Amino acid sequence: MKYVFDYAWLTQYWPVLLKGILVTIQLIAVGAVAGIALGIACAWVRSLGPKWLRPPVTAYVELIRNTPFLIQLFFIFFGLPSLGLQMSELEAANLAMIVNLGAYSCEIIRAGIQATPRGQFEAGASLAMSPFETFRHVILVPSLQRIWPALCSQVIIVMLGSSVVSQIATEDLTFAANFIQSRTFRAFEAYFVSTAIYLLMAIVLRQALMAVGSLIFPRRSPR
């Protein structure tokens, strides 16, 4: 192997990488918050909501969970404009991530809701809570607490999956790596550095989400 590794481009191109990192962070921040909100709404429909709403929500969840993210992205970015829904690369990427995480988190949150004992609903009602209050305080929060680790993993999977949005020219970290390799011809090094950054981001994101979990959920003694 005669190849000589060269990382000298880093001095010139680190702002490009930094900008990519920021876009990726923005994508996952919006995707995670809106996606989990959508997931909660869908989980409510599928487990407690009106019967007529369940089939379309189930269809949405199954369709998203059984098709690749790349195709969802292409469908949104290239397919929807023919219906008159034009959007920028960043908007399409955001929408695709929200729709994707919404379906996956729906299934995770639903599992948490289903694990709630029946008596909890009745206990909430007996305290004169409205159905919404019961759902909000008695069902949802303990359910989220129960499935929080699984939800964190899913958010990280979506963050890593977001590397694909570079394919519709959203200027995320992968886009930055592609840009650098096309300028410097240092393909291996560019991808190696950005892979390391992704790994670091995944580790940091996991810690951050776990910290958020211990902040928003009331501490309880282990059962």
Next chain:
Amino acid sequence: MIEFSLWDIVRNLLLSARWTVILSLVSFIGGGLVGTLLLFMRIGRRRALQFFAKYYVELFQGTPLLMQLFLAFFGLGLFGIDVPAWLAAGVALILWSAAFLTEIWRGCVEAIAKGQWEASSSLGMGHIQQMRYVILPQALKIAIPPTVGFSVQVIKGTALTSIIGFVELSKAGTVVTNATFQPFTVYGLVALIYFALCWPLSKSSQILERKLNVAHRNH
């Protein structure tokens, strides 16, 4: 300008779906073999091998599959080999599936009650014998539903190989779109074909899981 009928589009997509299926099978089987090897390292007694398997899994689960594909594509090239896209795609997907399968199977092995290990070792069995006759037969049963479920992830993962230029269903979708200018129809159809491939697997994974739970309760 040539007009393309719906059948032209569907036929071309279905023809390229073969490659999605073949690549999925190769990745899944190859990943299973490498994964088995890593599993034995992970639950074996050698410390160094345990660490290796642990960090292997961390590394592959903590980085995007797309980056792994790029690194395989350009990294193998560093050795002076001319890397065709299918080779890079196969290598990356095998290594990636191996990491996930190892982690799934490790969970299954650890779900086996500690008493089983103790009972078998009190019968004078060695590590290999314990695994062969006591642990693996039980772990295998729990492992089937999540393994079938993971095969869906592999099929969806193959879509990314289109980015390094391997012509499978997704790439064909892009090519056909460029020829027909009907992205809505084409990507809709591509999504449907993926759905037709994945949904039966997802469903059977769920059914298997339910069946297995019933068997558990009857013990």
